[in-house]
Amino acid sequence: MWGLAAPVIRLGGRILECAEYTNPLLGGRYYWALVSLIAAQIDVVWEPELADRPPTPGGWLDSEFWLCGRILEPSESWLRNAISSILDRIT
Numbered sequence: 001m002w003g004l005a006a007p008v009i010r011l012g013g014r015i016l017e018c019a020e021y022t023n024p025l026l027g028g029r030y031y032w033a034l035v036s037l038i039a040a041q042i043d044v045v046w047e048p049e050l051a052d053r054p055p056t057p058g059g060w061l062d063s064e065f066w067l068c069g070r071i072l073e074p075s076e077s078w079l080r081n082a083i084s085s086i087l088d089r090i091t
Contacts (some may be wrong), residue, residue, distance in 0.1 A: 013037045075091050
């Protein structure tokens, strides 16, 4: 009757930094990217087989993501910057 919502979201943002890594325990390769959203930056990891091409700084990442992690307590200056960033983009 009442199902649980899956922690999945669709996001798109600009790639600020990226790299390819190898898991030292299992040997699997994966990509990592720091992605800039409107008012936040997030770390994203994925298997190379899930992408058409490797990520590049300045490129755009748009996909559905499985969310995991924690939300940090925002500082007052972070909130001011986030609100300013959002207002700059919509005005």
